[in-house]
Amino acid sequence: MFANIVSPIVWLGGMGLIFGGLLAYAAKKFEVAQDPKIIEVRAALPGANCGGCGYAGCDDLAAAVVRGEVKANVCPSMSLERLAVVSDILGTDAGNINRQKAVIMCGGVGEKSKRKFHYQGIRDCREAMIAMQGDKVCEFGCMGYGTCKKACVFDAIQIDHETGRVYVDESKCTGCGACEKVCPKQIIKRVPIDSRVHVFCKSNRKGKEARDVCTAACIGCGLCVKECKFGAIAMVDNLAVIDFEKCVNCGACVKKCPAGAIHLD
Amino acid sequence: MNLILIVVGAVLINNFVLVKFLGICPFLGVSKKVETAIGMGAAVIFVMTLASAITYVVQYAILEKFNIAYLQTIAFILVIAALVQFVELVIKKISPSLYQALGVYLPLITTNCAVLGAAIINIQNEYNFIESIVFGAAAAAGFTLAIVLFAAIRERMEYSPIPKALQGFPIALITASLMSIAFMGFSGMI
Numbered sequence: 001m002f003a004n005i006v007s008p009i010v011w012l013g014g015m016g017l018i019f020g021g022l023l024a025y026a027a028k029k030f031e032v033a034q035d036p037k038i039i040e041v042r043a044a045l046p047g048a049n050c051g052g053c054g055y056a057g058c059d060d061l062a063a064a065v066v067r068g069e070v071k072a073n074v075c076p077s078m079s080l081e082r083l084a085v086v087s088d089i090l091g092t093d094a095g096n097i098n099r100q101k102a103v104i105m106c107g108g109v110g111e112k113s114k115r116k117f118h119y120q121g122i123r124d125c126r127e128a129m130i131a132m133q134g135d136k137v138c139e140f141g142c143m144g145y146g147t148c149k150k151a152c153v154f155d156a157i158q159i160d161h162e163t164g165r166v167y168v169d170e171s172k173c174t175g176c177g178a179c180e181k182v183c184p185k186q187i188i189k190r191v192p193i194d195s196r197v198h199v200f201c202k203s204n205r206k207g208k209e210a211r212d213v214c215t216a217a218c219i220g221c222g223l224c225v226k227e228c229k230f231g232a233i234a235m236v237d238n239l240a241v242i243d244f245e246k247c248v249n250c251g252a253c254v255k256k257c258p259a260g261a262i263h264l265d
Numbered sequence: 266m267n268l269i270l271i272v273v274g275a276v277l278i279n280n281f282v283l284v285k286f287l288g289i290c291p292f293l294g295v296s297k298k299v300e301t302a303i304g305m306g307a308a309v310i311f312v313m314t315l316a317s318a319i320t321y322v323v324q325y326a327i328l329e330k331f332n333i334a335y336l337q338t339i340a341f342i343l344v345i346a347a348l349v350q351f352v353e354l355v356i357k358k359i360s361p362s363l364y365q366a367l368g369v370y371l372p373l374i375t376t377n378c379a380v381l382g383a384a385i386i387n388i389q390n391e392y393n394f395i396e397s398i399v400f401g402a403a404a405a406a407g408f409t410l411a412i413v414l415f416a417a418i419r420e421r422m423e424y425s426p427i428p429k430a431l432q433g434f435p436i437a438l439i440t441a442s443l444m445s446i447a448f449m450g451f452s453g454m455i
Contacts, residue, residue: 008333012340015323019347026351030358 037066037089044085046077066090076174099193100175102156102168106142106187107200107216107261109165113141114213124150129184137213140187140202142166148179148188196249197242201261204237211259218261224253268399270455271392275403278455281379282411283441283448288379292412293437301366302416306409308356308367310402312348312374313383317401319344320384321394341384349374379408415444 042062053074055061065072065086072078072086076099106113119128119135125147128134134143144164149157156172157179159165168179170193180188187202201218203210210217220238232246233253240253240262251264281287288309295305320341328334353371357364364371374380383404387397418440427436 004332007331008336011327011331011333012336012343015327015340015343019343023347023350023354026354030354032357032361 035066038062040089041065041072041086044082044089045072045075046079046082076176100177100190101170101173101193102148102175102177102179102188103191103198104142104148104157104166104168104179104183104188105198105200105202106140106185107263108136108138108141108214109144109163109216112214112216113138119143126182126184134185138203138205138210138217140185140204141214142185142187147182147184151178151182153178192244194249195242195244195247197247197251197254197262197264199240199242199261200263201239201259204239206238210238215259216261217259218257219259221258223256223258224262227252227256268396271396271400272403272406274455275400276407276410277448277451280407280411280448280451281382281404282408283445284452285382286445287382288377288408290373291377292408292415293434293441294373295367296412296416296419296437298366299413299416299420301363302412303409304360304363305367306405306412308352308371309374309377309379309408310405312345312352313380313405313408314398314402315348316341316345316380316384317387317397318394319348321387321392321397324388337385337388338381341381345374345377345380345384379404411444411448415441418444 038059039062042059045058045062047058053061053070053076055064061070061072061075064070072083114137115135116132116137117135119131121127121131123145125134125143125145128143128145133139134141136143144159144166146157146159146166148166149159154172154174154176156169156174158167158169160167175190175193177190180186180190185202191198199218201210201214201216203214203217205213205217207219207221210219218239220235220240222235222240224240225233225235229252230246230248230250232243232248234241234243240257249264254262254264275281279285282289282292291305291309296302323340323344324334324337328337328340349372352374353364356367356371383401386404387400390400392400415437419437422436422440431439
């Protein structure tokens with residue numbers, strides 16, 4: 001009885017010990033000399049292995065950074081302190097952090113924007129697109145079926161059920177760009193995280209045509225361009241476009257816009 | 266003569282992947298490029314041959330001798346896991362590019378049912394030491410043959426017009442099943 005219990009423990013345990021010892025010996029014998037910088041950089045990275053940088057985890061990124069292929073700022077969850085550590089290790093500038101956030105560039109929610117028909121299909125923007133390019137008259141209008149919300153793994157996209165507005169929760173958005181890829185209307189854009197003034201419209205329709213289908217649309221009047229003292233707004237195809245490098249978030253254009261298409265948040 | 270029968274049987278007639286359906290995971294996972302498929306096959310040949318030899322010794326020198334044959338599975342897994350770790354160390358040293366290409370599938374040989382399958386079939390068929398090693402190597406060679414052929418077909422498919430619904434894994438699975446049917450044709454040869 002006793003032997004029945006002890007012998008498996010002894011023999012299996014013994015086998016484990018022998019194999020373990022051999023492996024430990026082999027690990028020493030076949031040790032691959034690794035650049036100590038890689039280990040140090042790896043320790044300075046966040047270690048979430050999210051793959052947001054495009055490499056297969058933090059180890060891979062650390063190796064690429066040390067090889068000089070990329071700068072450590074490609075990591076989406078990098079902080080300035082960590083970046084400074086990486087700069088110290090490598091003795092080079094690790095680059096600046098260029099954090100982004102997603103903005104859904106459509107203000108035509110609810111009654112503001114006309115609908116072609118009453119869509120009763122699957123609640124998914126891509127499905128809705130199959131039916132006559134979506135139920136909105138404006139081909140740049142957010143339909144609000146929340147395909148981007150489903151694509152967001154950070155739960156950063158919310159739908160306001162009263163107004164039907166789909167919006168991005170800035171505190172949760174990491175700027176990964178997943179929503180940007182799935183939006184069939186391509187109205188989600190990533191912008192610098194500290195930008196606060198945005199044109200909530202992507203419509204290239206001319207003034208009256210845009211106004212006819214949506215009361216929140218940019219009509220391309222150009223008042224904002226004149227109003228902006230910093231030359232940060234330009235008119236491109238009947239649409240005001242903000243240059244975030246020049247914009248100081250003063251909000252002068254927001255007050256001036258007759259259509260209410262520019263928002264300050 | 267017996268050894269030749271074992272080899273032909275393991276490589277063609279009872280091909281591990283296409284007839285016995287063992288080791289499907291790396292078969293589908295590492296078969297995008299012929300080069301990595303050959304690397305994977307070589308790793309499996311190495312692990313399986315050694316595993317057959319060591320598990321034979323473990324089975325008859327330890328397990329049966331001390332009446333703990335019921336621990337066969339766990340003991341064999343222990344052997345295979347240690348071996349795979351060893352192979353991983355060696356490959357990392359001698360060929361970093363192969364190590365990169367095999368990626369996660371290398372540690373997965375540990376739980377590859379083909380390796381455990383070969384070890385257990387050796388015991389079930391009551392092969393002797395030499396036969397066990399030959400069977401292990403031949404079964405792994407069969408695995409390599411299947412995965413390399415499959416990888417070659419998949420490489421060609423990259424350039425073929427495949428209906429959108431079938432692109433990627435669906436067409437790979439269809440190809441694998443057609444290959445399986447072809448290999449079933451060998452059955453009854455011996």
